Amino acid sequence: MSLLSNFAKLSLFQTRSIHQTLPVASSVFMKRQKKIDPEVAKQREARRRKRLEKEIRHMQKHSKKPKPVDELTLDVKSAKNIEERRRPPIELTIEQIDERAIALKDYTKSRGALQREDDAWIRGVLTSQRKALEELKKVSPELYEAAVQPATADLPLIMHGPSLTPPIKNYEAPDGDYIDTTRVWTS
Amino acid sequence: MHLSARRFFAQNAPKLDIFASVVLSRAPVIAPPMSEVEQRFQRLQKAEEREKSLLNDYELKTKQDEKMVARREQLAREGKELSELDEQIGVTNAVREDEWKRKAAELDAKYNFSTDSGTLDAKSLQRLLDRQVVLIVKQKLGEKGYTSPWILPQMKHRAGETLRQTAERCIGEISGGDFSASISGNAPFAVFTHKYPAPVAQKTGVPCAKIFFFMADLAQNSEEFSVNPEDVSDYQWVNREEFWKTVPGTDYKKAARYAFLE
Secondary structure (H helix, E strand, C coil): CHHHHHHHCCCHHHHHHHHHHHHHHCCCCCCCCCCCCHHHHHHHHHHHHHHHHHHHHHHHHHCCCCCCCCCCCCCHHHHCCHHHHCCCCCCCCHHHHHHHHHHHHHHHHHHHHHHHHHHHHHHHHHHHHHHHHHHHHHHCHHHHHHHCCCCHHHCCCCCCCCECCCCCCCCCCCCCCCCCCCCCCCC | CHHHHHHHHHHHCCCCEEEEEEEEEECCCECCCCCHHHHHHHHHHHHHHHHHCCCCHHHHHHHHHHHHHHHHHHHHHHCCCCHHHHHHHCCCHHHHHHHHHHHHHHHHHHHCCCCCHHHCCCCCCCCCCCCCEEEEEEECCCCCCCCCCEECCEEECCCCCCHHHHHHHHHHHHEECCCCEEECCCCCCEEEEEECCHHHHHHHCCCEEEEEEEEEEECCCCCCCEECCCCEEEEEEECHHHHHHHCCCHHHHHHCHHHCCC
């Protein structure tokens, strides 16, 4: 070191760089390192590692948890006495099995027929509309142009399907508070 | 090119009247009753689901109740103290069910759910709630002393408006009352060519009229519907079968048959 400083005196620039770096390491603004017992340090390190590991585990457990599907989760309260809840087994007679199979088949057929009916209607009305537009084109090209413009104002079309009972006229809803019990899954 | 094409059409187009006709329909308000096949399938499906299911809390309590009531009867026969057991039993499910039935009957009586809407007269919007019904009219069509047979409401096209606008004007002019309707689409879904009788055609020089049909849906909150007596002398709401029975002209009905979707 002394040799180095002796050499350093020879060059003006070198002196500066060497002499200035040394005081920086122990600047007055730096906190002075406390001397710690290596045993304690080891312990601290271990504790910190443990804590980090725990945090990682926690994050892995909770980070990408999908929201539960209520229908698929086990209802713990009801599952406790599940044996009590079993119904007595029922032996179906051959006739009953047949009846069910036939009913299913009939139902499937009826749905198929319904679908074909709908399909025929759609095809029919499309043909009918095409024909009408062709006629319109012959009669008046201007009206045809107006007719083939998309009617964006009509969309989206929202209809509420038929209910089982008609709406009650002059129905007065009973008083009450609206409490939203929907669970929120954002965090 | 466009201009010349237009001129060509204007010169060579056959002279004819253009009408827009509106099929104003009210969608079914209530679901139609299930067919026999559907009913049977539903009944059997429910039975199967029940067989495969587990007992729920309510059914467990019913079972428990039955046991308790049986025990109570036994104790009563032996002449023992019952007050403690009664406290344990509390309100049985049988009692609850009776209460619910009573309330349901009350509601039924109050609101009269089972009204037969088939008996209402043909002018009522509340008739045939489980069917699609459309409006047919006897129209005067702006001619003195003339009334059309039963037809779908129609209106002659005026220069300068689109066919859809004619259809909208048609709804506006034939009707009154508190209702709203919306026409679906700019394009007509069907066309019908009406040939005028020979004397009329000779007099006016127009051999036929093209009637373009549009569909329109009555909004669901429409309460009342009435017609403008200056243009319409009579009207009724009819379902598909009644439409075929009432309206004359097979070709006319065939042209408009896609108005019914059921």
